[in-house]
Amino acid sequence: MEPMNKANNQVLLPSDQVVEVVQQNLLEWYGENKRDLPWRENKNPYRIWVSEIMLQQTRVDTVIPYYERFLSRFPTIESLAAAADEDVIKAWEGLGYYSRARNLHSAVKEVVAEYGGKVPDKVAQISKLKGVGPYTTGAILSIAYDKKVPAVDGNVMRVFSRLFTIEDDISQQSTRKKMERIAEKLIPESSPGDFNQALMELGAMVCTPQSPKCLFCPVQSVCKAYQQGRESELPRKKKATSPKSVDVIFVWIVSENKVLIEKRPEQGLLAHMWSLPTIEQAKKENYLEVFNEFCDTKNIQLTNLIIRGNLDHIFSHIHWKITLVQADLKKSVSLPDEWEWIALNQLHTRAFPNVYRKALQQLVSI
DNA sequence: AAGACGTGGGT
DNA sequence: TACCCAAGTCT
Numbered sequence: 001m002e003p004m005n006k007a008n009n010q011v012l013l014p015s016d017q018v019v020e021v022v023q024q025n026l027l028e029w030y031g032e033n034k035r036d037l038p039w040r041e042n043k044n045p046y047r048i049w050v051s052e053i054m055l056q057q058t059r060v061d062t063v064i065p066y067y068e069r070f071l072s073r074f075p076t077i078e079s080l081a082a083a084a085d086e087d088v089i090k091a092w093e094g095l096g097y098y099s100r101a102r103n104l105h106s107a108v109k110e111v112v113a114e115y116g117g118k119v120p121d122k123v124a125q126i127s128k129l130k131g132v133g134p135y136t137t138g139a140i141l142s143i144a145y146d147k148k149v150p151a152v153d154g155n156v157m158r159v160f161s162r163l164f165t166i167e168d169d170i171s172q173q174s175t176r177k178k179m180e181r182i183a184e185k186l187i188p189e190s191s192p193g194d195f196n197q198a199l200m201e202l203g204a205m206v207c208t209p210q211s212p213k214c215l216f217c218p219v220q221s222v223c224k225a226y227q228q229g230r231e232s233e234l235p236r237k238k239k240a241t242s243p244k245s246v247d248v249i250f251v252w253i254v255s256e257n258k259v260l261i262e263k264r265p266e267q268g269l270l271a272h273m274w275s276l277p278t279i280e281q282a283k284k285e286n287y288l289e290v291f292n293e294f295c296d297t298k299n300i301q302l303t304n305l306i307i308r309g310n311l312d313h314i315f316s317h318i319h320w321k322i323t324l325v326q327a328d329l330k331k332s333v334s335l336p337d338e339w340e341w342i343a344l345n346q347l348h349t350r351a352f353p354n355v356y357r358k359a360l361q362q363l364v365s366i
Numbered sequence: 367a368a369g370a371c372g373t374g375g376g377t
Numbered sequence: 378t379a380c381c382c383a384a385g386t387c388t
Contacts, residue, residue, distance in 0.1 A: 055384040062374065062383085096372030099387080133386045153384045173367075200384055209382065210377080240381075241369085269371070315372055354373060 011181050014164060018222050022163070023188045023195065029218035030198035033205070035060075038067055043193075045119035045144035046077040046108075052139045053104050053131060057097065060204070066095050077119070080105065081112040086351065089272065093351040098273060103131030121145045134176070143193040150183035151196040152176050155203025161235030162207060162225035170235045243319040249279040249290065250359050252308060252326045258341040260329065261350065265338075269318070274350040276359060277339065287325070298339075301330035309362055313355040324359055 014022070034040070037060065039051035050070060054063045070091050074080035080088070085105065092101035107129035111119055119140065120126045127137040138151030157170040160179050168175040187195050206213045214226050225231040253260040262277045264270050279294050287305075295302055308324040335341075342350070347360065 052384065057372085057383055057385060059374075059383050094373080096374090097385090099371070100385090103386085131386065135385060139384070151384080154382090155384065171368095197384090204384080242380080271371095313373095315370095317370060317372095 011178050012164065013182060013185050019186055021222050022186060022219050025218040025221075026198045026202065027188070027191065027194060030194060030201055034197070034201055035205075038064060038071075043144050045121075045140060046080075047071060048144040049119060049136075049140055050104070052136045053100050054095065056100060056136075058095065062095070066092070077108055077117050078112060081109045081117075085272075090349075090351045094354050094357070096354070098270065098353070100131055102272070106130050107132065119144070121147065123149060134180070139196065142187075142196045146191070146193050148184075148187050148189065148192045150180040150187065151200075152179045152183055153200060153203075155200040155207075156183065156196075158209065158235050159199055159203045159207045162212070162231050163219060163223050165224040165228065165230065165234065167234075167236055169238055171238045241317075243314055243317050245319045245321060246280065247321050247323070249287065249323050249325050250275075250311075250356070251277040251279070251302070252324060252363055253277065253302070253329050254326075254344075255329065255341075258343055259347070260335075260339055261342050261347075262336075263338045263340070269315070270353045270355075273353045273356075275352065275356050287323070291325075291327075298336045299334070300332045300336070302327040303330055304328045311359055311362060313358065320355065322355075322359065324363060 039047055041047075051063070051067060054067055054070075073091055074083060074088075083105070085102075088105045089098060089101055092098060095101075110129060111117060115125075120129075121141060121144075123137055123141065126132055126140060127134070132140070135151055135153050138149040139153075141147040141149040142151055154170070157176065157179050160166055160182055161168075161170060164182065166175075166178070168178065170176075183196075183199075202218070206217050212231050214220055214223070214231055217223065217226070220226055223231070225234050251260075260277060262275050264273050264275050264278075266272060279290060281290075291302060291305065304327060306326040308326045311322040311324060313320045313322060344364065352360070
């Protein structure tokens with residue numbers, strides 16, 4: 001394959017005739033083939049907003065049950081704004097990218113305080129909200145308010161790359177801007193929300209990353225990649241770097257039916273979430289040394305160490321090679337601030353990231 | 367600009 | 378096992 005060149009800096013806007021075909025064929029196809037999804041029941045901006053945040057980097061099938069639960073727990077923007085942080089994060093438990101939930105909660109509070117609970121319908125206002133980037137701005141404004149604003153996500157970039165044989169690397173930020181200029185020309189006046197969704201729906205159902213179903217594509221007749229038999233070569237995308245491997249230790253400390261849990265730091269991986277006490281800089285083979293260091297730092301003493309098992313967990317950028325170690329805590333003067341005893345049968349009330357749920361399952365089969 | 371930030375599913 | 382992907386945003 002050719003090197004990843006900068007491609008042409010110039011944007012070749014589609015002709016009026018192509019625009020016409022894409023608009024008509026896509027909207028008709030969407031009308032007949034769109035999936036019945038819970039966030040398509042109505043155009044409540046709050047509901048659209050929640051769905052767009054949940055759907056970031058997350059599959060539709062994964063989101064649906066979370067969405068249903070979240071909306072029945074926080075039916076209105078006011079109810080979410082008034083909710084406790086722990087309740088919001090608990091509702092997000094297991095979905096991943098937890099800063100989404102915190103940003104959403106914070107932004108919703110801002111909307112209630114500054115805009116009387118009405119989600120802004122201006123680009124300048126809504127794009128300032130935490131967690132609302134260029135894509136989500138366009139999605140909310142077009143879907144909820146029928147504004148003619150581009151909503152260019154990964155689907156749309158893939159569709160455009162093929163439709164117009166755009167050779168740019170779609171992992172580059174500049175590429176999205178180019179795509180937005182094309183979208184601006186393509187979006188019809190009549191139904192911007194449906195058109196943006198149709199574009200994404202096409203990317204999800206027909207113009208898929210692998211084995212695109214070109215034979216069933218409503219815009220096959222104007223697709224340059226299909227005409228050239230190059231649909232499998234596009235879009236171009238830089239290969240992702242593989243996750244860095246890190247040794248970590250989870251410590252399992254139980255006494256009288258209670259277990260020691262740890263609140264994670266406010267910054268970084270799994271911020272604010274509950275966890276088992278975790279030693280992240282394990283690296284060495286000598287766990288005893290690592291433990292001594294850990295105990296010194298926390299000003300505690302751990303004894304009777306037993307290895308309870310091993311576990312691998314792969315995040316998008318880190319590969320945790322986990323060792324589960326059981327230990328006893330020698331009576332100490334004071335517990336670290338971030339530690340807390342909790343009854344085993346109350347573990348389910350706290351929000352643990354999935355990696356810790358997996359570990360707990362292995363340890364106590366809950 | 368490139369890396370941080372979760373998780374589960376498909377090949 | 379390994380790798381890619383999924384309605385991105387923040388720093």
